[in-house]
Amino acid sequence: MTNVLEIKDLSIDLIKNKERLHIVNNLNLTIMKKQKYGIVGESGSGKSLTSLSILNLLPEGIEVGNGHILLNNDTNLVNVSKKDMRHIRGNEISMIFQEPMTALDPLFTIEHQVSEVLKFHGETSKKEMHNKMMTLFEQVGFARPKQILKSYPHQLSGGMRQRVMIAMALICKPKLLIADEPTTALDVTIQAQILDLMNELTEYYDTSILLITHDLGVIAETCERVAVMYAGTVVEEASVKDLFDHPAHPYTKGLLSSVKSLGDRTKKLYAIPGNVPSPVELKDAGCRFASRCPFVMDICREKEPELFSVQDRHYSKCWLHDMEEGSTYEYATTDSESS
């Protein structure tokens, strides 16, 4: 399979008084064609900034400091021209946000806003635009698509707006759909519908997904591979099955044990004592989880751990996997421990 997106050694910096704080540091992940990739982590771990950096939509005062983001193995999104980036946005990579209530312009009809994407990417025929919109609106499950086209955002419910966002995101058949907490703001009953819809339609359009959530249940339901993020870095990366069956990183173990039943969405991820350190509290040296880790060792505070390969395509950023340092570490639920 080919890579759609490869993020390599990414750091995202907050620039304050000419100083650079690495809010996101040494982040690596690769999304393949048609893959459903998840990023999970507590609030404040840098998931949203990572997703915004892909389309160069970072807020003022925050910028990519290091690393590269490759689209289709060739285009480095960190330094493409503004014009090329405009061509990629909404066309090759599109994005859905958490808040459907505020993600649409209140003063324009849905039709105007959806057709804009097509217009921005060169479609000129009104009839063609209309047909494409009608097709997508039927696919996202609107019984009366014509009526939806004519309405304004305030006339639609949160779930309907998120369907509009999905239609808008897929109308140019992008290679990658980034969805940042797409269901968090929705009623529980609607959440599953929206996830199913995203799954179904991205399969139909051969689109990869980067799904960002703080909810392990959402990951379990939707994704094939997952990266666990903590304080601005990926601490563990594995297939969803491996991650749930044999979590390797102490943080992941904490997360999993705090979610008793995977289907239980009401459980949040706060059962690990302490909080994600804020960017100002972060030190560049050492493991970022050290302040909350039950297994913390001397080396953890001095040197940032490498990304150890604990199994085939299962990586964990923790000194415990280093034979010299962590020889006593038990991989609790694991049966086929690699050396």
Add this chain to the structure above:
Amino acid sequence: MFTYVIRRILMLVPVLFGVSVLIFLVMRIIPGDVAQTILGTDATPEALQQLREDFGLNLPLHIQYFNWMSGVLTLDFGESMRTGKEILPDILSRFTVTFELTLISALIAWIIAIPMGIIAAMKRNSNTDFGVRIVSLLGVSFPNFALATIIILVLALVFSYSPPVGYVGFFEDPFKNLEIMIIPAIVMGTSMAGAVMRMTRSSVLEILMQDFIRTIRAKGAKERVVIFQHALKNAMIPILTIIGLQVGTLLGGAVIVEQIFSLPGLGQLVLTAINQRDFMVVQGSVLFIAFIFVLVNLLIDILYAYIDPRISYK
């Protein structure tokens, strides 16, 4: 939309009624006697009484009000107590002067203020932004009479130019008329521009931070589309509020500027009438000014509803 407009129009009736009662009472409470000012201090008490009776000022208040109102409702505002001239035609002819001054000032203000406000918002905290903010602060806080004096002095001393004396209507001699109007309009325009610039900057800035702007960018929009189609339209509501207040106020007459430039506008009419205790003229013109003010606000409200689909549903 239609019922919304009708509802807004009906709301004007009690407002105008309130204004008419208020100005009617105020004119009868403030000290000063129209008969005395007309006849002078050595008039006999009989003569004064006679004149008051001629004006109907001896009648009970509610009768006086009723007489005035029944005239107003048939567009007969009565006659000036000083000159005997009909009031409404006088108001209307002065209103054309005020209207022209307002129109030119507002155009000057908007042409400067809205683009500058947008540029300042787009380049926040740049030197351009600081420049715009200082200029707009000056515009808001610098007194009109001082600016007018400075402009007249500079024109006279540096360019040996002095604006024509005496008012000429636009339809008599358009060029002369514009020559007369342009300096007062620049004075009024700069002070209006300051407030509009500040409001444009702050509301465009606020809109640019909204989630939906990020969505539009994520769709691949050019910055031009983001700013002029989406941000500006959303920012228009607070900008229109300021514009409506300014235009509404200015259409009621710009007393100081009219005085400095000897323009026969509404402000002058009211000022003179108050000094002379010319009740009928004061009442009539204040009611007219209030009417224009609420009319401008009505227009602004209709514009709101036109821009924002959420409004007419509320």
